Amino acid sequence: MRTTTTPATARVAIPAQIPGRKCWAKALGAIDLHGRGGHAVEGPWLDRGGLYDLRPGLLLLTVERRQGEDDRALTATLWRVDPHVEGGLDLVKTWRNKSGRIGPQIIKGLHTHLSKARSRKRNPAPYPLREYTPVNPKPRRNKYTRRCYRCGTTVAAGTGLISRDERGYRAEHEVCPPPVNRYAGHCLHCTGWIEAGQGILLPTGPTEDDLLARAVAFSQGEILETPQRWRPAHDGACPAVPAPRPDPQTNRWAGPCELCWQIIGPGRGALKGPRGDRHLIHPDRCPDNPLNPDGAPTWVVHERTLGDAPVSYDYPAGTIARVTLEHGPGEGPGWRELPEGRVSVIGVVIAALRRRHLDGHGRDGETVTTLWRVASPAEAERVLELEARRWAATAVAARARELLALLPGARPADAVHPPAEQLEDTALVGLAQVWLPRGAARPETRVHVDEANALVWTVVHNSADGDDWALSNWGGYIATAHPLTEQRRQLLDDLRDLQ
Numbered sequence: 001m002r003t004t005t006t007p008a009t010a011r012v013a014i015p016a017q018i019p020g021r022k023c024w025a026k027a028l029g030a031i032d033l034h035g036r037g038g039h040a041v042e043g044p045w046l047d048r049g050g051l052y053d054l055r056p057g058l059l060l061l062t063v064e065r066r067q068g069e070d071d072r073a074l075t076a077t078l079w080r081v082d083p084h085v086e087g088g089l090d091l092v093k094t095w096r097n098k099s100g101r102i103g104p105q106i107i108k109g110l111h112t113h114l115s116k117a118r119s120r121k122r123n124p125a126p127y128p129l130r131e132y133t134p135v136n137p138k139p140r141r142n143k144y145t146r147r148c149y150r151c152g153t154t155v156a157a158g159t160g161l162i163s164r165d166e167r168g169y170r171a172e173h174e175v176c177p178p179p180v181n182r183y184a185g186h187c188l189h190c191t192g193w194i195e196a197g198q199g200i201l202l203p204t205g206p207t208e209d210d211l212l213a214r215a216v217a218f219s220q221g222e223i224l225e226t227p228q229r230w231r232p233a234h235d236g237a238c239p240a241v242p243a244p245r246p247d248p249q250t251n252r253w254a255g256p257c258e259l260c261w262q263i264i265g266p267g268r269g270a271l272k273g274p275r276g277d278r279h280l281i282h283p284d285r286c287p288d289n290p291l292n293p294d295g296a297p298t299w300v301v302h303e304r305t306l307g308d309a310p311v312s313y314d315y316p317a318g319t320i321a322r323v324t325l326e327h328g329p330g331e332g333p334g335w336r337e338l339p340e341g342r343v344s345v346i347g348v349v350i351a352a353l354r355r356r357h358l359d360g361h362g363r364d365g366e367t368v369t370t371l372w373r374v375a376s377p378a379e380a381e382r383v384l385e386l387e388a389r390r391w392a393a394t395a396v397a398a399r400a401r402e403l404l405a406l407l408p409g410a411r412p413a414d415a416v417h418p419p420a421e422q423l424e425d426t427a428l429v430g431l432a433q434v435w436l437p438r439g440a441a442r443p444e445t446r447v448h449v450d451e452a453n454a455l456v457w458t459v460v461h462n463s464a465d466g467d468d469w470a471l472s473n474w475g476g477y478i479a480t481a482h483p484l485t486e487q488r489r490q491l492l493d494d495l496r497d498l499q
């Protein structure tokens with residue numbers, strides 16, 4: 001028996017471009033019989049003139065089209081990869097189309113050949129795209145300005161190289177320029193100061209912190225990879241006299257001023273204090289806060305979130321609310337003295353910010369800072385009015401609980417708790433109803449007024465866990481009748497006023 005060994009791949013030279021014609025090539029993956037023209041051919045693109053290592057049996061298509069005004073004739077050639085043929089390609093069939101399209105006839109023909117080859121298992125399905133990387137990638141210039149995939153900076157049109165990967169085309173510099181320093185810092189060589197963008201970045205060894213982190217990790221059985229560190233340096237020769245670090249230092253990132261808590265844009269603030277304990281403030285004087293036009297005294301409230309517990313004053317700037325202040329003002333709208341020198345008063349939030357922090361145990365949290373001034377009487381009016389309403393509602397609710405049987409098992413002395421049989425003839429549902437303020441009784445509690453018989457009825461839900469169900473005389477409810485006394489009439493009027 002004769003044995004032939006077929007190599008796993010064949011080196012294939014894709015026919016080169018023909019000058020003046022539009023040329024392309026594709027490995028045949030599938031033919032979409034409903035697709036139009038070249039879109040019907042599915043498979044990875046191949047570079048004309050490229051050299052590939054492809055699997056024997058694979059079918060591939062090369063197409064050339066004339067570019068003339070009248071002559072747009074197209075030639076499509078089907079090839080089979082064959083390691084035993086010179087150039088690795090065996091010609092299968094050639095089609096011509098005068099109108100320059102890949103017409104239905106060609107599509108059908110390609111489909112027939114592909115199906116036949118598949119059924120004889122001679123044509124493998126296309127394999128992962130990375131296998132279609134040419135062995136001799138031809139360097140090509142980038143036609144358009146792009147971003148270099150290696151260094152991330154711009155490659156001007158025509159100065160870099162284009163190559164293809166699985167995701168498409170990518171551009172790169174022939175030689176990437178050294179990266180520019182985005183942040184100001186000391187020169188690695190002369191220690192002189194270099195402003196942002198004025199120098200280059202050079203790789204350096206690990207910092208002391210890196211070495212310490214590595215040692216700690218190693219003691220816990222971990223190997224820590226040291227990150228690549230970069231330091232700015234002068235591009236070319238260092239100046240004879242190193243530039244000193246300018247003072248005051250400015251902030252790289254936007255942040256709140258620690259005096260007025262308004263946000264300072266990058267580069268506009270002053271960083272004061274030694275390294276590791278820097279404080280950001282406005283360089284000269286803090287600008288006026290539009291929410292504190294008269295420059296009234298202010299109080300800072302810092303609160304830390306702990307787990308899911310909310311903070312008390314999670315308010316945006318401009319909020320008017322009651323606030324408790326340490327060493328608070330001597331007077332103000334709604335002023336009340338609290339123990340330990342604290343004061344409760346209506347205030348206005350004139351600045352507010354949230355900052356993330358790590359506590360001593362490495363837990364994530366937030367610090368919410370609010371800056372307050374005392375509200376003017378006009379500003380405080382609405383909050384004080386709402387407070388007064390709430391107080392009134394609380395007082396009326398307390399009276400209601402005293403005068404009406406609003407809780408299971410408790411009722412005023414003159415109230416009547418009729419047996420269930422007697423209630424069968426009593427139409428409670430049709431009677432006028434009076435609403436109770438929230439918190440006065442259980443949510444389902446109803447109060448009805450029977451003017452004709454001079455009675456007030458309460459209907460209290462009584463089928464919750466722990467209730468004494470023997471008290472129920474109205475389904476799962478306790479219905480109680482109260483004589484409509486003058487006190488109760490006043491109570492009903494007050495309840496209606498609250499609504």
Ligand SMILES: [Zn+2]
Nearest residue numbers: 148151173176
């Ligand atoms: Zn680059």
Ligand SMILES: [Zn+2]
Nearest residue numbers: 187190234238
């Ligand atoms: Zn230098």
Ligand SMILES: [Zn+2]
Nearest residue numbers: 257260282286
């Ligand atoms: Zn400030």
